[in-house]
Amino acid sequence: MDIFEESEQVTDPEVTRKKFEQEVRKFRAVEQQYRTKGILIQNIQFPKIQFAFCSTKLQPNIIGYSVLLDFTNYDTEPPSIKFVNPFTNGKLKREEIPFAFLQFKSPFQHQDLIQGGGTMDIFFCIPGVREYHQHPAHSGDSWLLYRGKGEGTLLFILDQLYLHSLSTIRGFLLQPITKMQLHQEFIVPQINIQITQ
């Protein structure tokens, strides 16, 4: 079961296309700045655009995840964000994304901004994202309160994804795992690799 519905294009498609192209043009103007942060454009095909988010702070660099942004019906509706495998484009589960998307409500209280999971698709839970506004718990926080104010633009979304994931990465944590495997001649050394934030 998935509570998130695919949007139908009810806005004039030419309006959406022009706004989509405007968003892409703004990104192209600063693309190199975002590339150095590890945000790489993978594919553009109206009304969708896909980015890979890579950690440039870690050696070796890693691709953490990709997002497929869908601008159908923009900006009557905000863009949809789907977390996808950067190679296969399959939908990612929460446990397949090796980062916490931390939002600090106070120095001692933080929240993971990736919500959903289980039978529901995961989604990026902030205003300006279609899934946030479609969620029944946010029916009192309409997209129309944010439209045209900055939220929901392509660069806003890229900034928020980056600031709440890649920018908080500190390094790798390597933990040797010692498993006694009885009745086997060899013990294969294993290392658990985690990303610290």
Add this chain to the structure above:
Amino acid sequence: MKDQKNDKNPNQRSLTFIVNGTETIVDPVNVNQPLHVSVNKALQQTGNSGRPLGDWQVLFNDQPLDINKKVEEFNFPDNAVIFLSLKAGQGGHF
């Protein structure tokens, strides 16, 4: 002939900002003024002055900056790019 570099006021420099994805250069910047003066100019230049300053986070190398400090205290390199991003609304709670 005078060297033009020597004519430059040592209390002035330029700063490059990217405001919600739009690049703008604030020039001149008085290095003895707090950073928020330049931030406000960057917001005006990019047509983003409609929202209060508190809605923005000011970042350099992913680190949030105290905009009440003087520009010279940050020792920004010449090629510094300061990012202004809107703060995300409260999320993650149902």
